[in-house]
Amino acid sequence: MSPGRRRADRLDAEGLALLRAIAGRGAIARRLEDGAERAVLRSIVEATVALFDAEAASIALFDPARNQLVFQVAAGEQGQGVIGLAIAPDQGIAGYVFTTGQPLALSEVERDARFGRGAAEATGFVPRSIVAVPLLDEQGALGVLEVLDKRSSAAFSLRDIELAGVFARQATVAIRASRVERDLASLMQATLSTLAGSESTDEPTLQRIVELATRDLDGDDDGRLWAIVDRVARLRGADPGELELLAEILEVVALRAERRASQRQRSGRPRGAE
Amino acid sequence: MSDAILPAWSEPFVGEHRTGLARSRPLGDLDRATVFGGVDGAGVTVAIIDSGVERDHPDVGGQLVESVVIEFNDDDEPTVRPDPEAIDVVGHGTACAGIIHGLAPAARLISVRVLGPDNKGKGTIFAAGLEWAISAGATVANLSLSSRSEAMFPIFHDLADRAYFANCLLVSAANNVQGASYPSLFAAVVSVAAHDVGDPWTWFYNPAPPVEFGAYGVDVEVAWKGGGHVVATGNSFAAPHVAGLAALIRSRYPDASPFEVKTILAATATRPA
Numbered sequence: 001m002s003p004g005r006r007r008a009d010r011l012d013a014e015g016l017a018l019l020r021a022i023a024g025r026g027a028i029a030r031r032l033e034d035g036a037e038r039a040v041l042r043s044i045v046e047a048t049v050a051l052f053d054a055e056a057a058s059i060a061l062f063d064p065a066r067n068q069l070v071f072q073v074a075a076g077e078q079g080q081g082v083i084g085l086a087i088a089p090d091q092g093i094a095g096y097v098f099t100t101g102q103p104l105a106l107s108e109v110e111r112d113a114r115f116g117r118g119a120a121e122a123t124g125f126v127p128r129s130i131v132a133v134p135l136l137d138e139q140g141a142l143g144v145l146e147v148l149d150k151r152s153s154a155a156f157s158l159r160d161i162e163l164a165g166v167f168a169r170q171a172t173v174a175i176r177a178s179r180v181e182r183d184l185a186s187l188m189q190a191t192l193s194t195l196a197g198s199e200s201t202d203e204p205t206l207q208r209i210v211e212l213a214t215r216d217l218d219g220d221d222d223g224r225l226w227a228i229v230d231r232v233a234r235l236r237g238a239d240p241g242e243l244e245l246l247a248e249i250l251e252v253v254a255l256r257a258e259r260r261a262s263q264r265q266r267s268g269r270p271r272g273a274e
Numbered sequence: 275m276s277d278a279i280l281p282a283w284s285e286p287f288v289g290e291h292r293t294g295l296a297r298s299r300p301l302g303d304l305d306r307a308t309v310f311g312g313v314d315g316a317g318v319t320v321a322i323i324d325s326g327v328e329r330d331h332p333d334v335g336g337q338l339v340e341s342v343v344i345e346f347n348d349d350d351e352p353t354v355r356p357d358p359e360a361i362d363v364v365g366h367g368t369a370c371a372g373i374i375h376g377l378a379p380a381a382r383l384i385s386v387r388v389l390g391p392d393n394k395g396k397g398t399i400f401a402a403g404l405e406w407a408i409s410a411g412a413t414v415a416n417l418s419l420s421s422r423s424e425a426m427f428p429i430f431h432d433l434a435d436r437a438y439f440a441n442c443l444l445v446s447a448a449n450n451v452q453g454a455s456y457p458s459l460f461a462a463v464v465s466v467a468a469h470d471v472g473d474p475w476t477w478f479y480n481p482a483p484p485v486e487f488g489a490y491g492v493d494v495e496v497a498w499k500g501g502g503h504v505v506a507t508g509n510s511f512a513a514p515h516v517a518g519l520a521a522l523i524r525s526r527y528p529d530a531s532p533f534e535v536k537t538i539l540a541a542t543a544t545r546p547a
Contacts (some may be wrong), residue, residue, distance in 0.1 A: 101421035
């Protein structure tokens with residue numbers, strides 16, 4: 001058995017599955033550059049304020065380390081004071097919506113002396129009406145989008161809740177993608193460390209690996225491979241040992257591709273028919 | 275704003291969309307006076323699984339007979355502890371209690387506070403609260419919350435079945451965000467979205483599930499934390515209207531099963547104009 005094949009056997013089970021998972025996530029993550037999350041969220045709250053003609057809109061995200069909801073971005077004349085405000089995840093309107101996933105609209109809130117007033121006053125603005133919708137997807141709640149005081153009306157309607165939900169979905173998608181992007185690098189580093197090995201791989205072998213891998217992978221798989229390559233290119237800080245290991249992983253992909261190619265040749269099926 | 279952006283379950287119950295609810299009724303109309311005349315919810319216990327209920331709020335009418343909190347113990351297992359103070363940490367559960375009490379003033383209310391300390395555990399806390407409510411003998415449970423976690427699907431499915439066979443009717447607010455949410459979209463549950471007719475005695479049956487009922491949930495003046503009131507909109511204020519009606523039906527027909535209560539709710543529903 002060749003050294004390459006031995007490495008492949010060692011890496012195949014643990015490495016390939018992980019690599020594929022990373023690559024799949026990377027393909028999505030690539031669409032957003034680092035640091036885009038806040039900019040996207042800010043544009044979402046700005047659009048929300050404009051569309052509702054509201055005094056303010058803001059997004060609070062859950063910070064698991066602090067176990068608090070922290071207001072990250074805000075827009076509107078009355079919105080800025082809220083940035084940085086942290087509240088318990090089960091308190092107040094934002095906390096309720098975050099915890100239950102159930103959107104709400106409330107108005108005439110100033111009639112109630114104890115309605116989240118401490119937090120509201122800390123921002124320098126006590127709203128008359130509020131709509132709050134969760135940032136939700138299948139993985140759970142990330143935070144809350146709030147819109148305060150629609151200028152044209154004393155209250156928010158059911159339709160307003162649903163419209164706010166559309167903006168919340170945009171925000172959720174943006175946050176998920178950018179978080180994937182953020183933790184992709186560390187995930188890749190962890191993979192490399194976990195699968196640490198020391199056998200060297202020369203340049204022609206690498207060439208062969210990439211050639212084989214890219215020749216056989218098509219459609220979606222091709223996109224995934226290039227997502228890995230893209231990520232590798234960003235890993236310039238990795239030490240030589242880690243880069244070497246990455247080559248080994250790529251080799252596994254290549255060997256897998258080679259096997260699939262020869263299987264297809266034997267079975268006479270055209271490429272891409274799997 | 276165009277209708278095209280409306281995604282939510284409330285849509286069939288709002289404005290001109292209601293014409294789509296018309297259908298022939300296999301059992302005919304059931305006279306509301308026969309069902310609801312002279313009943314006040316006596317003998318029925320309604321659980322409110324929510325943010326707590328403020329016992330002293332005037333809208334609750336002194337009907338809160340028990341209050342518990344579900345929280346994690348040191349071993350990260352959900353546990354039930356009494357809440358002698360009977361507080362509401364948000365105001366939302368008190369809003370639901372006030373709506374139910376307004377419709378069924380003699381119904382006993384029990385509060386199960388399930389707002390978990392963090393996002394991770396909330397589905398587990400919620401499920402434990404529902405389980406406790408069933409075992410505590412509630413025959414109607416109001417759930418203005420749901421979980422979207424796939425991991426919770428089998429747990430809630432099992433609980434919905436257990437509630438059904440234990441003769442506990444689960445009334446659940448549909449989430450405004452479309453997509454799976456549990457247990458609100460299970461067949462054994464009465465799922466509710468909001469309509470915009472300002473009347474607690476107007477409710478619609480939707481022949482095109484998963485959301486079967488539309489009840490008053492737009493600009494509802496509700497009780498809130500600190501003895502106050504707010505004007506609120508959301509499916510979570512529609513659900514307690516149906517829970518209150520279910521309490522009245524149970525008061526009239528104490529032996530009715532959950533499917534019979536649901537059938538009566540449909541047969542007495544407002545006909546769409």
